[in-house]
Amino acid sequence: MTTETALDGLGAEARRVKLDELHLDTDTFQFRWEDLTESQVDDLRDALKRRKELDPLTVWERPEDGCLFVVDGHHRYEAYRRSGKALTVSVVVHRCDLKVARLLALEENTKTRLTMSQQERLDAAWQLECSEAGYSKAEIVKSAGVGNGTVANMRRVKGRLAEAGSEIPATWRAAQILDAGREQDWTEEDWDARREEHVLKLKEEIAGAVAAATRTDPTIAPDAMHRIMGEERFRQALEWLGFYEGEEDPITGVVTFKVNKQPELDAPF
Template sequence: MTKDYNKITKPVQRKLRLKKLHVEPSKFQPRSIELDHGHVADLVRVLATGKALDPLHVRSVGDGSFTVLDGHHSFAAYREAKWRGAVPALVYSCTVAEGQQIAARENSKARLQMKDEEKRDWAWRLTVEQAELSRTQVSQLCNVSPATVSRMRRVLKRLNDNEIDTPKSWKAAQIAVEGKAQGEWSEEQQEEWRQAAYAKLKQNIARDIVQYSEHDPELVLEVVQEIMGNSRFATGAEHLGFHEGEINDFTGEFTPANQPDDGDDEF
């Protein structure tokens, strides 16, 4: 199972206490958003039946603790459910780099579907940080085409040759190497990008936003605020005018303070 990936040793199946486990999402979580809270809630319902989840993939740190490589949603569900027993785990004795390869391989499998953009970003990260991996290895680990990995290698070489700082995402790397930093785009290009990004983001989050906002809109805003960070959240709210305004007592419609009066005050 592991001989193609730098001879990573096979895992040992064990049962571990939750207090022995911790996460390092910046190292071992390929997804752009760390947790899908809807998926966590589904797993909590499974745990309520008394049945444990599929084994976590973890890395032995050496001090008696373990880092989660794959299974972040399951780990969050165990904690939310206040699971009292030990949890099944596949324990690897591996380096951080090998742990990242395992995380990429396991996350690319179709359980909670990893988006294509997230797969490419993780392939880009391995291309940048683990030059010893072959094109085929990166392709297999991240479930992207070998041709994509070859292009990544060419882009990385051009960035290095021109002494350009290496971006964290694959899309940003392509923009950087083409000399099209967003600040250099025309207004038309900016608007085209913004419309495409708006449509893509809406498609990705609309279902969950609608589902949860019907029952608990405050919860949705709290999640968005946590993901964005306080500063960006406040800036966005101010941009839309929602830092100040009025709510119509009859319709419930919110009117931002900076929205001009359209002169339609018919009742």
């Protein structure tokens, strides 16, 4: 069976292969800080006790020799290996060059099955940006799940470091620290990208709690933010998001916020 993939345009073949035919290269295809999460491997081994097989592994076939490398599914591979039961496993084989294979690995890593942290995504984007393969901004944004402004900022930082003759750090945080140590004029785009990183980090930290709270009462989260931020900051935030304060209801005393088409305030943060 063959299925078409949007990434390589050459098609991807679903088939069964022997487990010992598969090779690992985590330096190339694993973008998380830790190669394996033991609890995830244990969960998958338990799943194997209940059924014969896990979801297919995503595999890259190296063009020059046909060697098969695990692109996504390192935890499933390890669960199979430790179980000692699987002689053959289901895989989806992609035939493409290494540049596209790395993008495929990163896109699979950012899916919600075992979500990458925001810092891991930023580091992955930085690695692609600094790669000699020459990934486009659109490719990095799509695969790493970061914003256009973030990638544009990375390119400016990389350019400044290169111009200064500095060694390019392996992580985005280290690059930012090194860049911040130099005298420089930050552009509006730099500040926008920095703000976007803070927004995404905060979103990651509170998303679970907010989602759980709003399932039962959608007013809980904004009420909590109101109490945390205080009256003035909360109103500034609403105005920044495009709301403006309407008239107070004479009976209930409730003030209604209405929506502007465009925010009229500079960011108060």
